[in-house]
Amino acid sequence: MRQLRQHPAAPAHLRALHGFTLVELMVAMALGLLLLGALVTLVVSTVASRSELDKTSRRIENGRYALQVLSADIESAGFIGATAINSWSRTAPPNACAASITDLGYVSTPTPTLPLAVQMLPSSASGTPPTCLSTANVKSDTGILLITRASSQAITPAAAASNTTEAYVQVSTCGTDTQPFVAALGGNSAFTLRQKDCQATNPAPLRKTIQRIYFISTCNNCGQDSIPTLKVAEYVNGAMTITPLVDGIDNMQFDYGIDMDGNGSPDCYVSNTDNPSPIQTDATTCPQPAAAYDWTVNAVNTAANRANVMAVRISVLARNTEPTGGWTDGGRTYNLGLDKPTVGPFKDGYKRHVYSAVARIVNISGLRETP
Template identity: 30%
Template sequence: MNPSIRQPTSRGFSLVELMVAMTLGLLMIAAIGTLFVANKTNYRQNTLIAEMQDNSRFAMQALVRDIGMAGFMGGMTDLGAIARGSDTLPAIASDCGPGADGSGGWALDNAPLEVLDQPGTGATATHACLGDEPLVPTADVLTVRHVAGLPAAELDTADAEATLRANTFYLQTNRTVGSLFFSGADAEAPDTSHAPRLPPKSIWEYESRLYFVRDYSQTPGDGIPALCRRYLADQASPRTDTECIAEGVENFQIAIGIDTDDDGIVNHYDTDPAVTDLARAVTARIQLLMRSTAADPGYRNDKRYDLHGHDDDGDGAIDESGDGYTPDDRFYRRLVQTTINLHNPALASGSTP
């Protein structure tokens, strides 16, 4: 053997080197884990807030459109001139109680707006159709009536025919007089015995909606509050049905801007307006208290939310300094508000039920 050739010696990590490597590895794992948890938390928070904001936009859009259209009856300003003949109007199953004037049905009443302030369980005394709905007791209930934004038919000559939808309520009018009718299974228009008898006249789809907040969205007990509404369903045997239009609406409040001196400017806002006050309504201020559909275990909501004209602290009095709703839970919330101009002639002219 050649003594000049030396065998290589194997050398591993020392204990100190191994401990340093393990420490660095643990620090990297901890940093990655912290980053993952933070990203997951941010993702959950952003998802819940984005969903809540989408729901608030959708709910506001529906309310703004409906309330802004309140009282629009194809150009009529005297809603008392709308005939409601029993020969053209069938009975409505599950109607929501008497109209604002105390007679007839709710769905075909001629009041453009009706506001029930903080109704609680007493809402069912006014609106029987809500008897099976688990209402949020502090949220307002609102009725809005109008026709669709565009006419279903324009009849300029005596032989003109209308193409209508079946089982739908319509208003026929020449802007001065009008009559409500039901198209039935054959989508029939009324004959010439119903006002207005002579052309030109137009036919508009009639809409009557009742907004409320209940404590579940899809399934009873799911714990997701929702803004819902009753509406006239298109059925051969007419009835009112319920549809929920936005999840996460925890409370709904409306205040009506009243013009007391006929100058077109709001003098005060009323959260519980009488029928005669609604004849002087020029604006409506809406508040929606939105809540995320799910809780975030890493978040605590100790913020305070003030709703107008609302006894949030439950002391029986409305005082701006002491009222306020502080949930102290793990849901995200936003209080959104907007004001709508009520510019339809039927309201501006002081039309009353």
């Protein structure tokens, strides 16, 4: 009988090859899910951190930019150009919401008078805001500041002849001109003042008048959002035009540095030039100079306080434009100067920070400095 032939044994390396068991497959899947979960958590955390970093960066940028804009304009306030006169009388403009050249407050005769460089205006909490802001959604209990000056860019009367809606001021440096300055619309025949050589062929330059009201609105694009925004109302082409400047500015307050001894330096800061708080003007807080300064509230002293403002301390409260998940502002309060040492708490999901700076009114204070 024939014996069956047996197959040789399989090589050892082939016998070692085999598939995963069910247990091994389940363990591998579990480890993969753990790794995937950790990766997803890391990605979500990174995205959230990046989002918060972007919000914080925008808030810092907005707060500092708001200070930069306000400080630059305050430091230039009162500028009128080269002049042969060392000092000018200044008074409040007839109308903060200028609608004509007369409302700007440039009076050349009989007593030459310029508008105040800087002036506080009432807010919705301390009085009625200017009429041109009645539809601007002014945020309650926030500061409003009026700044007047002339543009740093000078042009010739001929260059302004075609722009008959813009207001310009021309300042004489000729000793024989009959008036020190002229304020009129472009193309006006009154622009005949001369430079120091007194040549009719060398007229004094013209500078555009600037009158701006800085305030906080409850919205950037009103009707579309509710983001608090720093805005400016500016006299342009014969009308007040409102422009958003910096969004996310939740509040703004000003303290005014009063020169009490006439040397051009602020000696005492008050939050209200027209009716300063006795606490802020008390001798222990604000020592009297050799010649006593009269803080009594009356028309004369109010005008003096306004004219003696040499610096402005600015405080702005910047807020994220978007809420932060899980964040509650809680019981935090914010110091916004003399009149608002404890603003808040807001108890909402927005992160905030206070930014402050002091801006000197160079064109006013410089004239008082002792040589």
